[in-house]
Amino acid sequence: MSAATSTELVERQIEQFRRNFAIVREEVSRIIVGNDDNIVGIMTCLLARGHVLLEGIPGIGKTKLVQTLADVLHLKFARIQFTPDLMPGDIIGSTVVRENEAGRKSMEFQRGPIFANLVLADEVNRATPKTQSALLEAMQENSVSAGGQTHPLEQPFFVLATMNPLEMEGTYPLPEAQLDRFFFKLRLDFPSAEGLHEILDRTTRQHNPQVDRVLGQGDVLEMRETARSVPVARPVQQYAIDLTLATHPESERATEMARRFVRFGSSPRGTQALILGAKVNALLNDRVHVACEDIRAVTLNALRHRILLNFDAEAERVDADAILNDILHRVSEPR
Amino acid sequence: MGYNRAVMSAAAHSSAPGIDSVRSILSRIQARLRLNRLLRVAAIAAGVLLTIALSWRLLEWFDGRVPAAAALVILLAILTLVLLAALLLRMLVSVRPGLDSAAAEADRRAHLKDELRSALWFAHEARGGDWIDTQLERAGRSAAELQPHRLVPLRLPAAALAPLALGALALLVVSLAPPLGAGPGQAAGTALADSRVQALRQMADAMPASEAARQLEQALRTLERPDASPAERRKALEQAQDAVDRMGMEAASRRDQLQKLAQALGNQPAMEEVAEALARSDAARAAQLLEQIDRQNQARGSAGSSAEEPADGGSQEPSLEQALMEATQATGAQPDSAPSREAVQAAIDRLNEIARELSASNYVNEAWQSVRGPQLEQYQQAGAMTAGRYAEQTQAGSMPSPGSGETPMGGGTMFRSAAVSQGDARTEQEGGTRMGDALGDSPADPVLGKSEERLEAQLEQSAIESDSQDDSAGEEKTWYYSESQQQQSTVSRREVQARARFARAEAGGNGGISIQHRQIVKDYFMNLRGSAQ
Structure with missing residues (x-):
């Protein structure tokens, strides 16, 4: 293949990627009012082979957003409502004894709801740590082990976990090590007055809006490959590393605020998330390379749950977003 | 980033479309960035030269009135400025913008979002691939659209222009303005001070010859010299002050001597008026009274006795006390003793001399005060004296009066000596007084309202002790926050209160x-x- 042909192919891939992304965004927007950034964030996670944690107050549309996304993407969807009595077997499945017509008994693995492409783990912090671990292990390994056998999960495998930040009574907050397995942590804000009007107009009439399935499993996998192909120059990669190191209080590149309020900084997974998220962001902005601006665009979503704050931060009500904004303000791009 | 040279020489991805265009444009941008840097260097050099010229002109403008310390500070400041400028110049010249810097600058100015910088790095990395080829092609297209002369215009930084213009204007103003010492008001003040110095000198000349008078004369001669330097004037002022002080002390000594004489003569009935005059330090009046008494004695004793020779030949001049005692004997208080006209005349002469000395001392002191003020003022305006020293000098000589103890103060530091808040009836030893001290420092009244306890008071750090023998002593213990003793007490108290409320x-x-x-x-x-x- 000649050089001209190969570049044309890449240009077509980029164009296809952007078109597919725009279609999904448009379809989801027919149901979901506002939250455009979060729709982009969820899609970015899906295309970067990550999983997303959604945080927001009750009734703000977290579950609806995920359901709509599942409707738009022609993927197998499963919803697990996490409760304190939920067991790991309820998620991954269990081995049952089955008897055939001849009376022969055999063991058979009954697949749990996790064997889907899109898994909504609703209120993930209500289940016990044991159950949470089962889900998070599957997220990390992309496979499930049961009865001495390993069952690979079908790709794309994408988990959207929701969490309610208000009702902490009777919940089991996810440990930092498990939070780190989520690619992004997205926050859903309360809609504006205009947004509320729009929500009421759409949902209180006789006919609710419907969405079409616009992308299939193959399209998503192809988009994933495209996103991974975007090259990153070393100076830009250095910027992502500088941002990560700035969150470490013991690092010489740490900002004053990070030294004061952060107990543990971001893990290397955070840097990976920065680069992969930036790649998707670069494609969305019709770029064939990753820019520092792309890294900045995903920093809050990628790192906010990977920073462990200390007691001073809790006492002075300083959150991770404030520290990350300070880091973004102070860390300059490599020259 | 050290791949600049490699990019230029290795031609790692030279076959990729667009990279030649990127390099060509970046080379032009790099050249313009270097030129701009040179302009900046020139601006800094011009600024340093301008500062030196301005400082030099200012020193001339002050016409030597800047004290040596201030001049040294100015020179050191100039030297520091020159050194800083030299360092900056060295940095600007040594750190030359490479292609990577040019790419970063071009990306920033043309809002290319790291496109050229990434392309340069991909070209250097020599990693082939469709995506990199596409990126280089796109970067080449973007670079071709750039216009280096618009992207990097050759001009001085705006931040440097304003200070340069202001400096040039200041230099022009200082060059055109007349020297500071040539003002008409200054000349008038100098003339007035000179006339007062001359008047003082005339009074000093009239004084009896003494060491202090000679010292004052010498100091005044220096002050009259128009070419006297500030240091010489300062020294002369100190000498003159010293001489006047000595004169004042001599006058005080004379008054003291007159007081003692007055006490000694107080029990002589014929000399009561003389003693009163001496007690008032009125030596002239005492001499006048003594002369009257002497004339009366002469008239009374002219019939009985003729003038007698002095008893001890009179070759040595008697002291005032001795002369007065002899004069007392001659006034008839002791009529049977031999009178001595020479002794009386000597006492009168001595008293008259003392009267002149006291009078002259008073006049000189007053005249000195009128001269000293303008001299100090002139000296201070020339910048040779700090404000504090000036205030101290203007108060010098204001000795407390022996009679009243009051001190005339031209100015001074006020100290608060009163208490600033009510005491709480506890002594300082009990640690509770809130009385103010002489400087007005006083602990503030306690803040009213509900007290808020800090978290440090509510919580305390506790550590989990490990039973394991393997743990090393230096290993960090697991710690957590637990309720402090104070907080436990507070909660218990509230619980008891709640029980009472419930009951x-x-x-x-x-x-x-x-x-x-x-x-x-x-x-x-x-x-x-x-x-x-």
């Missing part, structure tokens, strides 16, 4: 209905209302 409520404190009967009462009224409806 009051249980006993029917709230509206007369106890807690256990409230639901019954409520149900009763609810049902009553329901049945009524």
Whole structure:
């Protein structure tokens, strides 16, 4: 293949990627009012082979957003409502004894709801740590082990976990090590007055809006490959590393605020998330390379749950977003 | 980033479309960035030269009135500025913008979002691939659209222009303005001071010859010299002050001597008036009275006796006390003793001399005060004296009066000596007084309102002790926050208070209905209302 042909192919891939992304965004927007950034964030996670944690107050549309996304993407969807009595077997499945017509008994693995492409783990912090671990292990390994056998999960495998930040009574907050397995942590804000009007107009009439399935499993996998192909120059990669190191209080590149309020900084997974998220962001902005601006665009979503704050931060009500904004303000791009 | 040279020489991805265009444009941008840097260097050099010229002109403008210390500070400041400028110049010249810097600058100015920088790095990395080729092609297209002369215009930084213009203007103003010492007001002040110095000198000349008078004369001669340097004037002022002080002390000594004489003569009936005059330090009046007494004695004793020779030949001049004692004997207080006209005349002469000395000392002191003020002022305006030293000098000589103890003060530091808040009836030893001290420092009154306890008071760090023998001593223990003793006490106290409140409520404190009967009462009224409806 000649050089001209190969570049044309890449240009077509980029164009296809952007078109597919725009279609999904448009379809989801027919149901979901506002939250455009979060729709982009969820899609970015899906295309970067990550999983997303959604945080927001009750009734703000977290579950609806995920359901709509599942409707738009022609993927197998499963919803697990996490409760304190939920067991790991309820998620991954269990081995049952089955008897055939001849009376022969055999063991058979009954697949749990996790064997889907899109898994909504609703209120993930209500289940016990044991159950949470089962889900998070599957997220990390992309496979499930049961009865001495390993069952690979079908790709794309994408988990959207929701969490309610208000009702902490009777919940089991996810440990930092498990939070780190989520690619992004997205926050859903309360809609504006205009947004509320729009929500009421759409949902209180006789006919609710419907969405079409616009992308299939193959399209998503192809988009994933495209996103991974975007090259990153070393100076830009250095910027992502500088941002990560700035969150470490013991690092010489740490900002004053990070030294004061952060107990543990971001893990290397955070840097990976920065680069992969930036790649998707670069494609969305019709770029064939990753820019520092792309890294900045995903920093809050990628790192906010990977920073462990200390007691001073809790006492002075300083959150991770404030520290990350300070880091973004102070860390300059490599020259 | 060290791949700049490699990019230029290795031609790692030279076959990729667009990279030649990127390099070509970046080379032009790099050249313009270097030129701009040179312009900046020139601006800094011009600024340093301008500063030096301005400082030099300012020193000339002050016409030597800047004291040596201030001049040294200015020179050191100039030297530091030159050194800083040299360092900056060295940095600007040594750190030359490479292609990577040019790419970063071009990306920033043309809002290319790291496109050229990434392309340069991909070209250097020599990693082939469709995506990199596409990126280089795109970067080449973007670079071709750039216009280096618009992207990097050759001009001085705007921040440097304003200071340069201001400096040039200041230099022009200082060059055109007349020297500071040439003002008409200054000349008038100098003339007035000179006339006062001359008047003082005339008085000093009239004084009897003494060491202090000679010292004053010498100091005044220096002050009269128009070419005297500030240091010489300062020294002359100190000398003159010293001489005047010595004169004042000599005058005081004379007055003291007159007082003693007055006491000695007080018991002589014939010399009572003389003693009173001496007690008032009125030596002239005492001499006049003594002369009258001497004339009376002459008239009384002219019939009985002729003039007698002095007893001891009179070759040595007697002291005033001795002369007065002899004069007392000659006034008839002791009529049987031989009178001595020479002794009386010597006492009169001495008293007259003392009177002249006292009078001259007073006049000189007053005249000196009128001269000293303008001289000090002139000296201070020339910048040779700090404000504090000037204030100290203007108060010098204001000795407390021996009679009243009052001190005339031209100015001074006020100290608060009163208490600033009410004491709480505890002594300082008890650690509770809130009385103010001489400087007005006083602990503030306590802040009113509900006290807020800090988290440090509510919580305390606790550590989990490990039973394991393997743990090394230096290993960090697992710690956590637990309730502090103070917080436990606070919570316990509140619990007791809550129990008391509950007991009051249980006993029917709230509206007369106890807690256990409230639901019954409520149900009763609810049902009553329901049945009524």
